[in-house]
Amino acid sequence: MDVAATVVSVLLAALLVVTAARKLSHRPAVVATYRRVGVPEERLNQLAVLLLAGAAGLVVGLWWEPVGVAAAAALVAYFLLAIGAHLRTRDTANVPMPALYLALSAAALTLHLAS
Numbered sequence: 001m002d003v004a005a006t007v008v009s010v011l012l013a014a015l016l017v018v019t020a021a022r023k024l025s026h027r028p029a030v031v032a033t034y035r036r037v038g039v040p041e042e043r044l045n046q047l048a049v050l051l052l053a054g055a056a057g058l059v060v061g062l063w064w065e066p067v068g069v070a071a072a073a074a075l076v077a078y079f080l081l082a083i084g085a086h087l088r089t090r091d092t093a094n095v096p097m098p099a100l101y102l103a104l105s106a107a108a109l110t111l112h113l114a115s
Contacts, residue, residue, distance in 0.1 A: 005111035006062060012075070012104045013055040019101075020055070023048040033094060037085040050078060061112060072109035079105055 022030050023044040031041050054075045061068015079102035086095045
């Protein structure tokens with residue numbers, strides 16, 4: 001695996017862990033953001049688990065390429081759906097973060113496929 005794929009995967013995995021921790025915190029501001037797009041608070045733990053699984057998959061993918069490809073592809077789908085949810089509810093102020101995560105996920109996928 002090349003250096004670029006490693007750097008992007010590790011960076012994205014670290015960001016996903018931070019994001020999952022925010023969801024697991026159930027702080028009122030976090031809950032309010034997700035409630036605006038129609039995600040009930042009860043689902044935050046499930047979303048956090050998906051992000052943690054994606055982070056783990058990216059890290060495992062550094063040694064076993066198919067897992068990294070699958071994790072990156074799943075994260076692309078996750079963040080496309082997240083952006084769609086924000087756009088559907090006209091919550092455009094919160095689109096930049098999932099868009100950044102989507103770009104990193106797409107980069108990880110591309111780099112995993114290229115290596």
